[in-house]
Amino acid sequence: MPLLSLPSGFPTEIWTEVKVKKELLPEESWFIVGDSKVRSSWETWAPLPPLGELWLDVSEQKKSVAEVVRCLEVWSQIQLPKQAVIVCVGGGVLSDLVGLATSLYLRGIHWHIWPTTLVAQVDASIGGKTSVNLGDAKNQMGTYYPPKRVVVCNEFLKTLTPLDLQNGQWEILKMALLEGDRGWLASLNDRLSQPTVISSLSADVERCIFAKTSIVHKDLRDEGNRRLLNLGHTVAHSIEAASRFQIPHGQAVGFGLLVACSMSSLLAISEFPHSLTEKWIRELRAYSYSWPLWDESAPFFAWDKKKENTTGGQTFTEPLPRTGERAILVSCGMESFHRAYVEVYSRLQT
Numbered sequence: 481m482p483l484l485s486l487p488s489g490f491p492t493e494i495w496t497e498v499k500v501k502k503e504l505l506p507e508e509s510w511f512i513v514g515d516s517k518v519r520s521s522w523e524t525w526a527p528l529p530p531l532g533e534l535w536l537d538v539s540e541q542k543k544s545v546a547e548v549v550r551c552l553e554v555w556s557q558i559q560l561p562k563q564a565v566i567v568c569v570g571g572g573v574l575s576d577l578v579g580l581a582t583s584l585y586l587r588g589i590h591w592h593i594w595p596t597t598l599v600a601q602v603d604a605s606i607g608g609k610t611s612v613n614l615g616d617a618k619n620q621m622g623t624y625y626p627p628k629r630v631v632v633c634n635e636f637l638k639t640l641t642p643l644d645l646q647n648g649q650w651e652i653l654k655m656a657l658l659e660g661d662r663g664w665l666a667s668l669n670d671r672l673s674q675p676t677v678i679s680s681l682s683a684d685v686e687r688c689i690f691a692k693t694s695i696v697h698k699d700l701r702d703e704g705n706r707r708l709l710n711l712g713h714t715v716a717h718s719i720e721a722a723s724r725f726q727i728p729h730g731q732a733v734g735f736g737l738l739v740a741c742s743m744s745s746l747l748a749i750s751e752f753p754h755s756l757t758e759k760w761i762r763e764l765r766a767y768s769y770s771w772p773l774w775d776e777s778a779p780f781f782a783w784d785k786k787k788e789n790t791t792g793g794q795t796f797t798e799p800l801p802r803t804g805e806r807a808i809l810v811s812c813g814m815e816s817f818h819r820a821y822v823e824v825y826s827r828l829q830t
């Protein structure tokens with residue numbers, strides 16, 4: 481079932497394949513923007529693009545306006561026509577920034593994503609959010625510009641480092657927590673610290689794609705329930721920024737999920753005893769990161785797009801999880817974040 485059956489009118493066709501399938505490259509002329517780490521593998525699997533190629537060294541620090549301008553200038557120099565298709569082959573950093581460039585070039589040019597990391601396969605490639613960071617402020621500039629096609633190939637995941645695979649596993653956990661599915665959470669928890677069998681992830685990947693498309697389809701522009709997908713991300717983005725992007729997105733999401741569970745307990749929305757989250761604490765401790773203190777992370781909350789327009793203080797529309805039930809959106813003040821953050825931080829130190 482490689483072409484997924486998605487809600488009618490969904491703007492992107494999504495294919496899931498085990499191996500790279502050349503037939504899914506564009507019928508039109510195309511140009512590739514790829515992550516240099518996958519270049520040699522790509523060249524053994526697929527033909528060279530007719531219109532040109534640009535291979536970039538990718539990191540969160542390079543998710544910048546400068547890299548977007550670089551893409552635009554390369555396309556302009558070769559007079560890339562509006563009918564051409566950009567094929568983005570890379571992880572979430574690359575697809576976020578290339579997506580932004582495609583939405584700007586000639587006021588919008590079609591694009592496809594071949595996501596090469598687990599984070600990109602289960603999350604970043606789906607839903608059409610494009611962005612770059614402005615300095616340390618995460619995802620401050622962006623557009624909603626869905627790709628025409630996403631081709632998810634299991635094969636790409638084989639060259640990922642264990643850390644990058646775990647990055648993606650935190651995003652899958654986010655989705656299971658959002659859905660409140662105890663069985664799925666338990667199965668993911670069992671696999672979290674084990675060497676990952678790539679093929680065992682296929683079902684999780686498809687499940688995340690279906691879950692995300694069903695939410696995004698009804699709320700492309702993030703005005704309602706799409707905000708549920710930000711579960712754990714207000715804190716995660718502030719941690720990434722406060723650590724100067726030394727802590728990767730997925731692991732920061734892990735911290736953010738723990739804070740979200742703790743906030744649910746503190747606000748009496750749902751009980752998350754420490755025993756339920758102990759495994760995540762052990763996993764995050766094992767990375768030996770220097771987690772930012774609350775005072776270091778808190779200033780970055782001011783940049784968060786979920787901040788409500790209130791006078792005095794800061795309030796956020798925050799997704800909070802519930803045991804055995806779907807997460808809900810709750811208006812939360814900084815004090816709740818503070819208490820939960822400090823609690824998670826201290827559990828990680830012991």
Ligand SMILES: NC(=O)c1ccc[n+]([C@@H]2O[C@H](COP(=O)([O-])OP(=O)(O)OC[C@H]3O[C@@H](n4cnc5c(N)ncnc54)[C@H](O)[C@@H]3O)[C@@H](O)[C@H]2O)c1
Pocket residue numbers: 515517518538539540543570571572573574576596597598599600603604605606607608609610619636637638639640641644647729730
């Ligand atoms: N647009 C969205 O809806 C959305 C959703 C979730 C995350 N994101 C964004 O995604 C980014 C994180 O994505 P990511 O974790 O994919 O990071 P990434 O793109 O930086 O990739 C992680 C690392 O893996 C390398 N890499 C990529 N593919 C590889 C492969 N097949 N084999 C070996 N190495 C490979 C990259 O060069 C990089 O070093 C963050 O910036 C986050 O904000 C966006």
